[in-house]
Structures are given as C-alpha cells and as structure tokens.
Amino acid sequence: GAGVSQSPRYKVAKRGQDVALRCDPISGHVSLFWYQQALGQGPEFLTYFQNEAQLDKSGLPSDRFFAERPEGSVSTLKIQRTQQEDSAVYLCASSPRRRGLAGGKDTQYFGPGTRLTVL
Amino acid sequence: QQQVKQSPQSLIVQKGGISIINCAYENTAFDYFPWYQQFPGKGPALLIAIRPDVSEKKEGRFTISFNKSAKQFSLHIMDSQPGDSATYFCAATANTSGSARQLTFGSGTQLTVLP
Numbered sequence: 001g002a003g004v005s006q007s008p009r010y011k012v013a014k015r016g017q018d019v020a021l022r023c024d025p026i027s028g029h030v031s032l033f034w035y036q037q038a039l040g041q042g043p044e045f046l047t048y049f050q051n052e053a054q055l056d057k058s059g060l061p062s063d064r065f066f067a068e069r070p071e072g073s074v075s076t077l078k079i080q081r082t083q084q085e086d087s088a089v090y091l092c093a094s095s096p097r098r099r100g101l102a103g104g105k106d107t108q109y110f111g112p113g114t115r116l117t118v119l
Numbered sequence: 120q121q122q123v124k125q126s127p128q129s130l131i132v133q134k135g136g137i138s139i140i141n142c143a144y145e146n147t148a149f150d151y152f153p154w155y156q157q158f159p160g161k162g163p164a165l166l167i168a169i170r171p172d173v174s175e176k177k178e179g180r181f182t183i184s185f186n187k188s189a190k191q192f193s194l195h196i197m198d199s200q201p202g203d204s205a206t207y208f209c210a211a212t213a214n215t216s217g218s219a220r221q222l223t224f225g226s227g228t229q230l231t232v233l234p
C-alpha cells in the first residue's frame with residue numbers, strides 16, 4: 001500500500017512569507033508526528049496528533065508554527081512569517097498505535113519530507 | 120540538551136567489513152531503541168529495534184548490542200555492502216504518561232561502504 005506522502009517536496013520562501021506543508025499519512029493510522037531535520041542533524045520532534053487531537057506541541061519552536069489535522073487524516077504544518085532559521089527538512093511520520101500503549105511495535109513510518117529554504 | 124549521543128559522525132568501510140555505530144543515552148525512562156536508515160532525499164526507515172530487557176537482537180546482517188547499565192547501545196552491520204551506504208540514526212523513546220511517544224534521535228552517522 002501507499003506510504004506517507006508529503007507535499008510539496010521542495011519549497012523556497014522569502015523571509016516573512018507564510019508557508020503550508022501537507023502530510024498524507026498511511027490510511028487508518030491513528031498517530032501523526034511532525035519532525036524538523038536541520039542539515040546534517042537528526043530529526044527533532046515538533047508536534048503529535050492522535051486522530052484530530054493535537055496532544056503534544058511541546059517541540060514547536062515558536063508561536064509562528066501551527067499544525068492541524070481537522071479530520072484525523074491529512075495534516076498541515078503552517079509556518080508564519082518565515083525566518084532563515086526555519087530552513088530545514090520537515091518530516092511527517094504516522095503510526096497505527098495510540099500513544100502510551102505498552103508492548104508491540106512503536107514503529108513510525110516517515111514520509112520523504114519537505115525541504116524548506118528561506119531566503 | 121542532547122539526550123542521545125551518536126558516534127562516529129562518518130564512517131568508511133570496505134565491502135565485506137563490519138560497520139559499528141555507537142550511541143549513548145541519558146534518560147533512564149527510555150524503553151525502546153530503534154535504528155533508522157536514511158537515504159538521500161528519503162525519510163528515515165526503521166531498520167531494527169530493541170527493548171532494554173534483552174542485550175542483543177539480530178536481524179540478518181544487522182545486530183543491536185545493548186548495555187543497560189552503561190546506557191549505551193550499538194549497531195553492527197556485518198558483511199557491509201555498497202548498498203548499505205546511507206545515514207544511520209539511533210533513536211530512543213519513552214512511555215511517558217501524558218505525552219507523545221516521540222522519537223529522540225542521535226545526530227546521525229554517514230556510512231560509506233567502498234566497493
């Protein structure tokens with residue numbers, strides 16, 4: 001079946017512009033995560049959804065970052081008034097499991113990411 | 120705060136050799152330790168994972184060794200192949216009540232296997 005897809009794959013924005021990044025998770029997956037991956041670094045957690053509920057947004061770096069998943073499937077990460085330090089690859093991951101369940105696999109399936117460059 | 124430290128940053132191995140990547144963690148609440156493989160332009164993909172109740176897990180050419188007392192774990196790739204050339208990330212996650220089970224990643228190791 002289809003994996004996690006993200007669009008656009010590449011986005012160039014001028015400093016101060018707003019951007020919206022889309023994630024289509026694997027169908028039926030309950031959990032959805034957003035990560036930010038700076039060049040040469042590991043991904044860092046941004047936010048987490050369980051279905052349509054945003055249960056953890058502790059990793060969002062500022063109030064310019066906003067994420068939503070209104071119908072519990074597709075998610076959008078929006079960045080307002082982009083800054084050069086926002087340049088990174090934004091990864092979306094989905095998982096079939098609810099948070100906190102013990103045992104079994106906690107596998108997160110990642111999309112290819114959106115590379116954002118802010119000029 | 121870097122909760123998972125990974126080394127080396129880059130590694131070059133001859134075909135058929137053994138690749139070894141090391142990670143150390145600080146948070147004793149971590150209870151699941153996956154390794155991810157990432158090719159250029161792709162998202163990370165789960166390679167192998169271990170829980171701290173075992174000291175070793177092997178899947179094909181890939182083995183995780185886990186030392187709970189030292190809070191260290193490592194990935195061994197036996198008979199390394201040019202197709203293994205990628206960036207490898209160790210990660211950890213904790214089952215913390217009230218929060219997401221997000222992954223905490225190391226900084227990555229760029230592996231190059233020479234033909």
